[in-house]
């Protein structure tokens with residue numbers, strides 16, 4: 001086991017968090033009441049009892065239902081405020097938050113309300129909690145590229161607050177190449193690029209994310225380990241992986257935490273990071289993800305420190321900010 005208290009003490013960045021996946025059952029029920037939205041649940045216990053997943057799609061069905069309670073700018077502010085307080089309690093100092101506008105616009109929610117509410121919360125957190133943060137807008141990959149192009153048009157007016165573009169939702173059957181043109185335009189517009197790949201999808205999808213989309217990071221990437229040449233490429237190009245252990249367990253990407261590939265990733269020289277993905281659905285925020293790995297794999301102090309260091313190495317922050325964060329981390333590591 002890593003030294004007691006080390007996980008809590010280390011400053012960390014979180015780079016793979018879907019803000020809609022941080023919607024805790026109690027806030028979901030409160031917002032349903034506030035906005036007069038009907039849900040098939042009447043208590044927190046009923047919500048939690050429904051969270052049994054055999055695969056990604058089982059989760060996604062509940063995730064889209066859950067986010068239906070989000071309607072106004074203040075709802076998005078309340079959602080992100082709750083997440084940021086939780087992250088701060090885990091000593092998270094920097095966050096890069098995914099949001100899914102295509103999950104909200106069809107209900108008549110304005111893009112500016114989604115973005116405005118999330119930015120209100122980020123501004124408060126910067127002032128009150130000392131956390132910095134950016135937004136990464138994700139395209140839902142089960143929708144077509146034309147729809148993603150429309151989202152990119154909307155994002156262009158907010159380039160000061162959206163640092164990157166990502167790709168999420170149902171992976172199988174929706175390979176990265178489907179979004180080749182919109183990712184190229186996003187790159188030309190100066191956005192950082194990330195994509196979920198290799199969670200359920202095969203190593204070929206990770207290749208496509210790298211070679212066709214030109215991503216700066218891979219979200220998940222577990223199945224990249226099935227392809228030796230791919231692992232060498234990810235290591236050579238220093239493409240970080242944002243790994244989500246409790247998500248992997250709850251979505252049956254692994255059968256047991258003792259099988260988690262995080263150590264193999266580090267041993268292969270990959271910049272692996274630890275993240276919560278959808279903490280309200282998968283049972284833990286960042287520190288709980290570190291703890292679950294430590295309990296199952298008996299992490300060394302050096303492994304825990306390397307994972308925290310990787311989170312800042314992989315972050316979309318300026319070199320001087322990165323250097324300061326790494327210096328504070330080294331101090332906390334003792």
Ligand code: HPA
Nearest residue numbers: 018168169170196277278
């Ligand atoms: N995978 C794909 N899409 C998602 C996820 C995930 O883990 N979480 C929220 N949307």
Ligand code: ZN
Nearest residue numbers: 018168219277
């Ligand atoms: Zn994810």
